[in-house]
Amino acid sequence: MTSPMFDRIALIGIGLIGSSLAQVIRQEGLAGHISVSTRSEATLARAEELGLGDSYALDAAEAVDGADLVILCVPVGAYESVAKWIQPVLKPGAILTDAGSTKGSVVEAVMPHVPKGVHFIPGHPIAGTEQSGPDAGFPALFQNRWCILTPVEGTDPLALEKLSAFWRACGSDVDTMEPDHHDRVLAIVSHLPHIIAYNIVGTADDLETVTKSEVIKYSASGFRDFTRLAASDPTMWRDVCLNNKEAILEMLSRFSEDLASLQRAIRWGDGDKLFDLFTRTRGVRRSIIEAGQETDAPDFGRIKTEPQSRS
Amino acid sequence: MTSPMFDRIALIGIGLIGSSLAQVIRQEGLAGHISVSTRSEATLARAEELGLGDSYALDAAEAVDGADLVILCVPVGAYESVAKWIQPVLKPGAILTDAGSTKGSVVEAVMPHVPKGVHFIPGHPIAGTEQSGPDAGFPALFQNRWCILTPVEGTDPLALEKLSAFWRACGSDVDTMEPDHHDRVLAIVSHLPHIIAYNIVGTADDLETVTKSEVIKYSASGFRDFTRLAASDPTMWRDVCLNNKEAILEMLSRFSEDLASLQRAIRWGDGDKLFDLFTRTRGVRRSIIEAGQETDAPDFGRIKTEPQSRS
Ligand SMILES: NC(=O)c1ccc[n+]([C@@H]2O[C@H](COP(=O)([O-])OP(=O)(O)OC[C@H]3O[C@@H](n4cnc5c(N)ncnc54)[C@H](OP(=O)(O)O)[C@@H]3O)[C@@H](O)[C@H]2O)c1
Ligand SMILES: NC(=O)c1ccc[n+]([C@@H]2O[C@H](COP(=O)([O-])OP(=O)(O)OC[C@H]3O[C@@H](n4cnc5c(N)ncnc54)[C@H](OP(=O)(O)O)[C@@H]3O)[C@@H](O)[C@H]2O)c1
Known part of the structure; x- marks a missing residue:
């Protein structure tokens, strides 16, 4: 028997991401022992029922030891307090990483609390669903997805290679880049897609001229796809907004500028301009399908009542 | 043998909607004869290869006779010319309807050309995919979806009932409302969802700081869902924008107002406000799932490499 990649892996937080990691780590035999920690007794008990780990602790330091x-x-807003909490038990030579959706803020929050000799390498698996909690996890979540690592200055190349090998063993391809990028x-x-989705669902919910029941009945025509994104975890997304403020505001202002111009084209009946934009965007979708990040099955949200007939 | 609901149904335009209609009409035996017309020889030939109709004509009047x-x-921008073209052959007692995505403009474009004795009842099946052309059609498209009819003043109740029965036979539930509503x-x-999707895909395509290949690689994290909508037919959507200008501009301005307020909340780090909005929107999704207009399968766009393990 070959020995596992890590003797002991500690997962701090056991929601969608933690649970999926636990399952793929188990499936691929990547750890001798999986220790699980989460904030609430209820979630910890559920993780234990699901058999996600080998040991369970409410105290993150106990799990990390x-x-x-x-x-x-965990949501990125909780990083600083968790980092402080586990600091005393982080052992030299250990790799400390994360799955958080923002990276600049993570470096800022965690870096000051990383003891010498511990390899801190921030990471972000580009994989997820709109569901949360330990029941939402599944081992194939990271399969065929990208994981971005954002090593800080002076990162040990061996530690970086070991963490990359870990993510590849979880099914992902690994990229590295600067946290800010x-x-x-x-x-x-x-x-931006999530913020826009939250916003449009909020707008629809507030209208007086169109009833909620109409919005729901006729949602199959486009709106539905936005509600999926807008059903994502509120804590996670609040923290993302608070922790990636500058880049989000930059993209939001580009988006609004473009929208104002599109609005003008609609107001003035500029059909050619509309047609040009609506044509250009098709190419982006084709590339995504070619890159294997999506299937070209049409309208994937609808309930298929029978297979599509095509000759 | 019972006789079919209609002796002869003419489909003018045989893209996604026309082709799906042809297939469900055939499957449910709703017509003695299906006559198909489309503008181009290529599409007509393809419809014939697929066996969608019983007769085929480039001349819409020949099909309608x-x-x-x-x-x-057909796209709503083509309605007026089609209505003029078929006017001489519309027979008294016939029902003239449509599948167009806008209704006020359709009444305006078609109404003046409807001969006395012909029942003109505008309609809109709330069903579709982002794909187009005769190959994209499938008979279950309308199943479990709503079809909205917008009868004009003086519409014959018997004709309205007959058209409603037709849509029910295609698998849809039928609602009636005013064209403006x-x-x-x-x-x-x-x-609005389609316009926003086109806009955000356009914005992403124009950035200098983030490359196109990055957008494509990491699209699984939310962007991907927008590209599906933004891959819809440009002609159809240009015509929708030009033909439902007022209502679209009204909704766009509500959306922009709300977005400005969300942007302020991000700028000022107002976590409570963000959390409140991100929580409220979850309820809308739940209602849509309960109404049977969506499944709660997570993240339906991704390529499943194995069934999800849940205990
Ligand atoms: N969801 C996605 O699509 C996705 C994708 C990529 C990356 N991420 C990132 O992955 C991380 C986890 O996301 P997730 O989707 O797995 O979240 P989740 O399903 O909501 O689970 C969150 C976990 O963090 C714990 N937690 C929540 N608030 C906490 C706090 N203030 N202090 C300590 N623990 C707290 C929860 O504990 P209790 O249940 O015990 O309260 C739970 O164990 C986040 O940083 C997120 O940005 C998410
Ligand atoms: N797609 C959806 O999701 C959806 C949903 C509900 C309602 N609708 C409405 O249904 C109608 C058809 O949409 P679709 O998705 O079936 O479109 P489609 O797949 O693009 O097919 C369009 C059909 O209309 C013909 N056509 C296009 N431009 C024309 C013109 N200027 N004059 C005459 N014929 C023209 C095409 O003919 P050639 O191929 O021969 O050029 C083709 O037969 C539209 O009014 C749309 O608003 C669409």
Whole structure:
């Protein structure tokens, strides 16, 4: 028998991401021992019922004690207090990483509390669903997805390679980039789409001329897709907004500028301009399908009552 | 053998909607004869290859001649010219309807050309995908979806009932409402989501600080869902924007107002306000799932590599 990649992996937070990690770590035999910690007794009990770990603790420091890989899987707003809490028990040579959706703020919050000899390498798996909690996790979540690592200056190349190998063993491809660049990229591909989705669902909910029941009945025509994103965890997304403020505001202002111009084209009946924009955007979708990040099955949200007939 | 609901149904336009109608009409035996017309020889030939109709004509008037149900399935910007073209052959007692995504403009464009004795009843099936053309059609498209009819003053109740029965036979539930109200409802549930999706994909495509390949690689984190909507047919959506201008501009301005307030909350770090909005929007999604207009399967866009493990 080959020995596992890590002797002891500690997962701090056992929601969608922590639970999915626990399951893929188990499935691939990546750890000799999985220690699980979460804030609430209810979630901890559920994690234990699901058999996600080998040991369970409400005290994060207890879970981290002796671990050679520690992964923070809590909302980014909780990082600083968790980092302070576990600081005394982080052992030299251990890798400390995370799954948080922002990276600049994570470096700022955690870095000052990382003891000498501990390898702190922030990370972000670009994989997720709109669901949360330990029941939402599944081992294939990271399969065929990207994981971005944002090593800070002076990161040990061996530790970086070991963490990269870990993510590859979870099914992901690994990229590295600067924390700030990560935050800009994610602001446009993830944060802005979620904010816009939350916003449009809020707008629809507030209308007086169109009733809620009409919005719900006729949602299949486009709105539905936005409600999926807008059903994501409020704590996580509040923290993302608070922790990636600058990049989000930058992208929001670009978006609003473009929207104002589109609005003008509609107001003045500029069909050519509309047609041009609506044509250009098709290419982006084609590339995403070609890159294997989406299928071209149409209208994937609808309930299929029978297979599509095509000849 | 019972006789079919209509002796002869003419489909003008044989893209996603026309092709799906042809297939469900055939499957449910709703017509003695299906006559198909479309503008281009290529599309007509493809419709014939797929066996969608019983007769095929480039000349819409030829297809409409003798039909007791005529359904316009072309972009709404083409309605006026089609209505003029078929006017001489519309037979008294026939029902003329359509599938167009806007209704006020359709009444305006078609009404003046409807001969006495022909029952003109505008309609809109709230069902669709982002794909277009005859190959994209499938007979279950309308199943479990709503179809909105917007009868004009003086509409014959028997004709309205017959058209309603037709849509029910296609698998849909039928609602009736005023054309203007339809246009407001659809502006928020369909038109605004598509416009926003086109806009955000356009914004992402224009950035200098984030490359196109980054946008594509990391699209699984939210952006991807927008690209699906933004891959819809440009002609159809140009025509929707031009033909439902007022309601769209009204909804756009509400949306922008709300977005400005959300932007302020991000700028000032108002976590409570963000949390409140992000919580409120979850309820809308739950209602849509309960109404059977969506499944609660998570993250339906991703390529499943194995079934989700849940205990
Ligand atoms: N969801 C996604 O799509 C996604 C994708 C990539 C990355 N991420 C990132 O991954 C991390 C976890 O997300 P998730 O989706 O797994 O969240 P989740 O399902 O909501 O689980 C959150 C976990 O963090 C704990 N937690 C919440 N607030 C806390 C606090 N103030 N202090 C300490 N622990 C707290 C929860 O504990 P209790 O249940 O015991 O309260 C739970 O164990 C976040 O940083 C997020 O940005 C998420
Ligand atoms: N797609 C949806 O999700 C959806 C949902 C509900 C309602 N609708 C409405 O249904 C109608 C048809 O949409 P669709 O998705 O079926 O479109 P589609 O797949 O793009 O097919 C359009 C059809 O209309 C013909 N056509 C296009 N431009 C024309 C013109 N200027 N004059 C005459 N014929 C023209 C095309 O003919 P050639 O191919 O021969 O050029 C083709 O037969 C539209 O009014 C749309 O608003 C669409």
